[in-house]
Amino acid sequence: MLPQGLSGLIAITSLGLLMAAAASADRGRPAPAPDLLAKRWSARWITHPAAPKADYGVWLFRRNFDLAAKPARFVVHVTADARYRLWVNGEPVLRGPQASDPAEWRYESLDLAPWLKSGTNVIAAQVIGYGDLAPYPSMGLRTAFLLQGDTAAERVADTGAAWKVTRADAYAPFRADRDRLHTFVVVGPGDEVDAAKHPWGWQQTGFAENGWSTPRVLGHGLPHGWGTDVDYWLKPRSIPLLEETPERLARVVRASGVTLPAGFPAQAAPFTVPAGTKAAILLDQGHLTNAYPQLTVSGGRGASVTLRYAEGLFDAKGQKGHRDEHQGRELRGLGDRFRPDGGTRRLFAPMDFRTYRYLQLDLETGTEPLTIEDLSGVFTGYPFKENARFTSDDPALAKIWEVGWRTARLCAIDTYVDCPYYEQLQYVGDTRLQALISLYVSGDDRLVRNALELYDRSRLPEGLTQSRYPSFSPQLINTFSLFWVDMLHDYWRHRSDDAFLRARLTGVQSVLAWFEAKIDPATGLLGPLPYWTFVDWADQWGWNEAMGIGGEPSGARTGGSSIVTLHYAGTLRRAAELCRALGQAELAARYGRIADALLAAVNRHCWDSARRLYADTPAKDIFSQHANVFAVLSGAVTGDAARDLMQRVEADRSLIQATTYFRFYLLRAKKAAGLGDEYLAGLGQWHDMLARGLTTFAEKPDPTRSDCHAWSATPVYEFLATVCGIEPGSPGFATVRITPHLGHLQQASAKMPHPRGEIVVALRREGAGLHADVTLPEGVTGSLEWGGKSIALRGGAQSLRLP
Incomplete structure (x- = not known):
C-alpha cells in the first residue's frame, strides 16, 4: 500500500510499475479472448459529459465493484485517447496506450488478479486529452477511456454507465520557457498542478464520489476490421510494456536561499524551506535521462515549486559549450509547476516523462514553511537489454560504446524517436539506423517491425510514406521513403520473415513508382522533386526561412540532383534483391x-573528369561528399576506382562535408570501397562530443539543438559490424561473414545476439596475421575473411589463424 496521501498525483511509480512488469515477465502478457478479436466489444468508450473534443483536460474515472473471493485470474484490456494511467485498489499498475493511429488503435492487456481482493474493489484511471496542445505523435480523435473484461467473469469492470468521472480541476498546461528555446518543440505541455483542488485518495476504495458524474457513453469497442467505420479499430499491444527503474540525481550544482543536507539528492534527505523564502536549486543527474521526476513535499500551503529540465546549460550567447560547465550559465528548458496544499507527503509526478541532465527547483514559499521530503526519478524507455558487448585495447572506444548505447536507449520509447527532449517523433532516416543498433545490441526486433508497419500504413495515395509517423501533422521527406525501402532490405538481411516482407511489397512498389514518374526523359536523372528533399544538415544546405526548409542539395527542386538520383538507384538495386x-x-x-539507366545517366552528366569526382548536378559547380558516397553505395563506381574515389572524398575539405548523421553513409561507403580499416580514424566528431562533456551523442556538431539524437549512435553498430566485422553472410542471417577492420587496434572482442543464439569473437593481431576465437550458434555456418583469405566457420567454438 502507498503511504497516506501519496496515492493521488502519481505517475506510475516504481513499486506499482515494477510489480506490473514482474507479473508480465513471469506470466507473459495475456492474450485477448478470441471473441474480442472478431466481435464488437461489450464495453463502451466513455468520457465526461462536458469533455470538449479539442481542448486540454485531465479526467478521473472510477469503478467500484464487489467480488465474492479473490480471483485467480482477472484479465482486462485497456486503452484511452490520448494517454492513461490505471490503478487497482490504489496501486498503479499500467500506463498506455502504445502510440499508433485510429486505424490500428492499440490496447494493453493485464491480469489484475494480484491487486484484487474479496469484497469491494476499485479500478481507477487518469486520462489526459491534450486538445490543441497535443504532442505531434498523438493521433487521437477525442478524450475517451475504454476498459473491457476478457470474459464474462471480468465484464463487471467494463466501461459504461456504471463508472464515475470527474474533471481533474487541479491540472492546467504549463509551457514556461518554450519561447526562450527558439526552436522546434512539439512534445506535450508540462503539468501545473494545484494540490488544493485535487481529490487526494481518489484511487482508493472508500473514496466518496460526491459530485462525480455518470460518464457520457460513446460507441462500443471495435476490433480491427469490424463494421463500416474506422473509429478506433482496436489491436493488441505489439511491443512490451516500457521499463520503469528508480534512479537518483547525482549532485547539487548550486543552491541559493536554502541550506541543503549533505546527502541530498543522492539519497532521501529532507530539508525545509522557511516561510517567505525564494530559493533555487540546480541539480545534475550526471548523465542525460528520460524519467518521471518524483517530488514529495509536506506543508507549504501557498507555495510554488517549479521544476525545469534541460540537456545542458546556456551561456549569455545562448551556447551550451562544455556540458559540465555551470559558471555563468543558466537553465532554459521545459518544466512543470506544483502548488502544495499544506498536506503531508504529497507526491507530484508529471503525466509524461521528462528528459534532463540538469533539473532546477525554483521554490517560493508563502506563510508556511515547505519541507522537501525527497526528489528522485523513475527512468523509462523501451526495455531493450544490452545483450552485446565490445572491448578493445583502446579505452576511448569503451566510452563511445557506453554513450552510444545510452543515446539509442533514450531514443526508444513505444516507438523509436529522433530526440526525446524536443520532438519524440519517429523519423525514417533516424529509425533505419536505430533499427540496426537494436538488432545488433539487443536482438529484439519488435520495435523494428512496429516501425516498418507504421510507415507502411502512413503512405499517401500518391505513393510516398510519411517521413515521420505516428504524427498528427503529416510531413513528407521524399528521400525518407527510399530509406523505408532500404530498412525492409536491412530487415530481410537480418531476419527470416518472408510473410511480413511480402505484406510490404505493395508499399515498396508505390514508393519506387513515385520516383520513377519523376525521371526526366531528357537527362535520365530525377527531375524536380516536390516536398522536402532532405539529405543532411550540411552548413551549405542551411535553413531557408523564405521556403521553410533546409538540408536540401542543389538540384532537388530544379532537377538533376545526382545525390537523390544515386540514392534512388541504390534503393532500386536493393529492392530488386529483395x-x-x-x-x-x-x-x-x-x-x-x-x-542501371539512372547510374549511366549520372556517370554521363555528373562525373567531372577534371576533378575525378561526382558533382551534385550536371552544372558541375558544386561538389559534396554525399554525391560520391551514394555513387559508391549504389554501385555507380566499384573496385579500385571506388577506393580511389573515397580516398579523395575523405581528403578534399573543399567538398560539402557530411555531418554526424550522414557520416554513417560516408563510413559505410569507405567500407564498401575496401577502406574499412579507416573506420576508427573517422570517429573524430564522436571523440569531440565526449571531450565537450556530452553524455549522449548530439544531432550535429556544436552549435546543436538536440544533445541526444539516435542517428549519432551508429558507432555502437559499427564496432560490431565493421570493426569486428560481424555481418549476415546470407539473408535472414542464415550464415555469418566475419571480416574484421581493426584499424589501429591490436585486439578486439565482441559478442552479439543472433536469431539462433549468440556470436562471440575474440580477435588479436599476430604481425600481419590474425588470431581469431569464434563461436557461432550450433547449426550456423559462415566464413572468416582477412587479408584476402577466407576460412570456413562452423557452429560452435573454434580457434583460427590467418597469415
Whole structure:
C-alpha cells in the first residue's frame, strides 16, 4: 500500500510499475479472448459529459465493484485517447496506450488478479486529452477511456454507465520557457498542478464520489476490421510494456536561499524551506535521462515549486559549450509547476516523462514553511537489454560504446524517436539506423517491425510514406521513403520473415513508382522533386526561412540532383534483391534495368573528369561528399576506382562535408570501397562530443539543438559490424561473414545476439596475421575473411589463424 496521501498525483511509480512488469515477465502478457478479436466489444468508450473534443483536460474515472473471493485470474484490456494511467485498489499498475493511429488503435492487456481482493474493489484511471496542445505523435480523435473484461467473469469492470468521472480541476498546461528555446518543440505541455483542488485518495476504495458524474457513453469497442467505420479499430499491444527503474540525481550544482543536507539528492534527505523564502536549486543527474521526476513535499500551503529540465546549460550567447560547465550559465528548458496544499507527503509526478541532465527547483514559499521530503526519478524507455558487448585495447572506444548505447536507449520509447527532449517523433532516416543498433545490441526486433508497419500504413495515395509517423501533422521527406525501402532490405538481411516482407511489397512498389514518374526523359536523372528533399544538415544546405526548409542539395527542386538520383538507384538495386528473394523475378529485373539507366545517366552528366569526382548536378559547380558516397553505395563506381574515389572524398575539405548523421553513409561507403580499416580514424566528431562533456551523442556538431539524437549512435553498430566485422553472410542471417577492420587496434572482442543464439569473437593481431576465437550458434555456418583469405566457420567454438 502507498503511504497516506501519496496515492493521488502519481505517475506510475516504481513499486506499482515494477510489480506490473514482474507479473508480465513471469506470466507473459495475456492474450485477448478470441471473441474480442472478431466481435464488437461489450464495453463502451466513455468520457465526461462536458469533455470538449479539442481542448486540454485531465479526467478521473472510477469503478467500484464487489467480488465474492479473490480471483485467480482477472484479465482486462485497456486503452484511452490520448494517454492513461490505471490503478487497482490504489496501486498503479499500467500506463498506455502504445502510440499508433485510429486505424490500428492499440490496447494493453493485464491480469489484475494480484491487486484484487474479496469484497469491494476499485479500478481507477487518469486520462489526459491534450486538445490543441497535443504532442505531434498523438493521433487521437477525442478524450475517451475504454476498459473491457476478457470474459464474462471480468465484464463487471467494463466501461459504461456504471463508472464515475470527474474533471481533474487541479491540472492546467504549463509551457514556461518554450519561447526562450527558439526552436522546434512539439512534445506535450508540462503539468501545473494545484494540490488544493485535487481529490487526494481518489484511487482508493472508500473514496466518496460526491459530485462525480455518470460518464457520457460513446460507441462500443471495435476490433480491427469490424463494421463500416474506422473509429478506433482496436489491436493488441505489439511491443512490451516500457521499463520503469528508480534512479537518483547525482549532485547539487548550486543552491541559493536554502541550506541543503549533505546527502541530498543522492539519497532521501529532507530539508525545509522557511516561510517567505525564494530559493533555487540546480541539480545534475550526471548523465542525460528520460524519467518521471518524483517530488514529495509536506506543508507549504501557498507555495510554488517549479521544476525545469534541460540537456545542458546556456551561456549569455545562448551556447551550451562544455556540458559540465555551470559558471555563468543558466537553465532554459521545459518544466512543470506544483502548488502544495499544506498536506503531508504529497507526491507530484508529471503525466509524461521528462528528459534532463540538469533539473532546477525554483521554490517560493508563502506563510508556511515547505519541507522537501525527497526528489528522485523513475527512468523509462523501451526495455531493450544490452545483450552485446565490445572491448578493445583502446579505452576511448569503451566510452563511445557506453554513450552510444545510452543515446539509442533514450531514443526508444513505444516507438523509436529522433530526440526525446524536443520532438519524440519517429523519423525514417533516424529509425533505419536505430533499427540496426537494436538488432545488433539487443536482438529484439519488435520495435523494428512496429516501425516498418507504421510507415507502411502512413503512405499517401500518391505513393510516398510519411517521413515521420505516428504524427498528427503529416510531413513528407521524399528521400525518407527510399530509406523505408532500404530498412525492409536491412530487415530481410537480418531476419527470416518472408510473410511480413511480402505484406510490404505493395508499399515498396508505390514508393519506387513515385520516383520513377519523376525521371526526366531528357537527362535520365530525377527531375524536380516536390516536398522536402532532405539529405543532411550540411552548413551549405542551411535553413531557408523564405521556403521553410533546409538540408536540401542543389538540384532537388530544379532537377538533376545526382545525390537523390544515386540514392534512388541504390534503393532500386536493393529492392530488386529483395523482390527476387520473394519470388518477384520480373519486378526485380525491371528495378534492375531502371537502376542501371539512372547510374549511366549520372556517370554521363555528373562525373567531372577534371576533378575525378561526382558533382551534385550536371552544372558541375558544386561538389559534396554525399554525391560520391551514394555513387559508391549504389554501385555507380566499384573496385579500385571506388577506393580511389573515397580516398579523395575523405581528403578534399573543399567538398560539402557530411555531418554526424550522414557520416554513417560516408563510413559505410569507405567500407564498401575496401577502406574499412579507416573506420576508427573517422570517429573524430564522436571523440569531440565526449571531450565537450556530452553524455549522449548530439544531432550535429556544436552549435546543436538536440544533445541526444539516435542517428549519432551508429558507432555502437559499427564496432560490431565493421570493426569486428560481424555481418549476415546470407539473408535472414542464415550464415555469418566475419571480416574484421581493426584499424589501429591490436585486439578486439565482441559478442552479439543472433536469431539462433549468440556470436562471440575474440580477435588479436599476430604481425600481419590474425588470431581469431569464434563461436557461432550450433547449426550456423559462415566464413572468416582477412587479408584476402577466407576460412570456413562452423557452429560452435573454434580457434583460427590467418597469415
